[in-house]
Amino acid sequence: MPERHQQEKEQFRRLFGRRGLDRFEERFQILESFLKLESHVSLAQIADQVRQDGLRVDGDFLRQCMEQLCRFGFASQVVFDQDDTMLYEHRHLGVHHDHMVCTKCGEILEFNDDALENLQEKLAAEYGFFMLQHKMEIYGLCGQCMAQRDDLIPLSRARIGEKVEIVNVAAGRNMQIRFASMGLRTGITVEIISSAIGGQIVIASDFNRLILCAGMASKIWVRPEKGPAGGSNDEAKNEDLPFVNKSLPLVRIPPGKQGSITRVNGGHFPRRRLGKMGFQQGVLVRVTGSSPSSDSIEVMVRGQHLSLSQKDASRILVENITS
Known part of the structure; x- marks a missing residue:
């Protein structure tokens, strides 16, 4: 990845260095700051990184620079359904990926599957459709959020798009009769359609929409x-997910193995905290042990022995995994 970033910077200099572009060095520094952020980031997060790197520019100039980077293919703008915030991500030529978005914690996972790409091209050809570009966004719950879930939850905590089975109705007789008249009884499956403002929930039951x-x-x-096909979350976690560049979350690396950090996911503050601990792109990290009872794993990074929570370890992606 550092090699690719160097190529991006060299191309930027070739494209604009000799064309008299105003404030060229400032624009180049903004590109460098942006390339340090290995995730989907807002303009405010980019501005924070730019300030950390010692550059002072106003918001309008920064926005203009990011629009320029998008226009010339160095960055892409993305907006996900669960939030209308404009985010930016790196756009490396010749590399395509899709997204899985956790609707609870906001985690964004990038993945690529050649079989899926081939299937989309095949379907387009069958319909006589010439595909110029495409994207896939899968919304759901990440493994970490699923692992933290209780076996039983109130319907009010179910997520939009989820199908759940009614197990119990904890209400008085009159309320139970009312629920029964609506067709809501134990053993049936309902789908969460939406959660409206004010706490109302729209569900679907037997092809009927109900508002609660x-x-x-x-x-x-x-x-x-x-998990998928009724399996447990542990089974789902053991599947080999096709992450970009064959990266895997650190939480899935067995003790005794090591790998090179490709990116650190999560919000701005978790990434900054982990960065200060030494978890940065290109750094080698080794898993030295795990502690199921304390929900943590032991690692060595930059010569330090550290204990990480499962949640933090799931944010750190590594590749080139060896013994």
């Missing part, structure tokens, strides 16, 4: 699905 207030929804206890 937050108080009613909190009395219905449901069992959420734990």
Whole structure:
């Protein structure tokens, strides 16, 4: 990845260095700062990195620079459904990836699957459609959020798009009769359509749409699905997910193995905190042990022995994994 970043900077200099572009060095420094951020970042996060690197520019100039980087293919703008915030990500030529977005914690995972890409091209050809570009966004819950979930939750805590089974109705007789008249009884499966402002929840049951207030929804206890095809979350975590560049979360690396950090996911503050601990792109990290009872793993990075929570370890992606 550092090699690719160097190529990006060299191309920027070739494109603009001799064309008299105003404030060229400042624009180049903004590119360098942006390339340090290995995730999907907002303009405010880019501005924070630019300030850390010692450059002072106003917001309008920074926005103009990022629009220029997008226009010339150094960056891409993305907006995900769960939030209308404009985010920026690196755009490396010849590399395509899609996204999985956790609707609870906001984690964004990049993935690439050649079989999936080939299938999309095949489908387009069957319909006589010439595909110019495409994207896939999968919304759901990440492995970490699923692992933290209880087996039973109130309906009010179910996520949009989720199908859940009603296990119990914790209400008085009159309320139970009311629920029964709506077709809500134990054993049936309902789908969460939306969560409206004010706490109302729209669900689908037997092809009927129902609107419940937050108080009613909190009395219905449901069992959420734990993983694909009814499997447990542990089974799902053991599958080999096709991450870009064959990267894997540090949490999935067995003790005794080591790898090179490709990126650190998560929000701005978790990334900064982990960066200060030494978890930065290109740094070698070794897993030395795990502690299931304390939900942590032991690692060595930059000569230091550290203990990481499972959540932090899931944010760190590594590649070139060896013994």
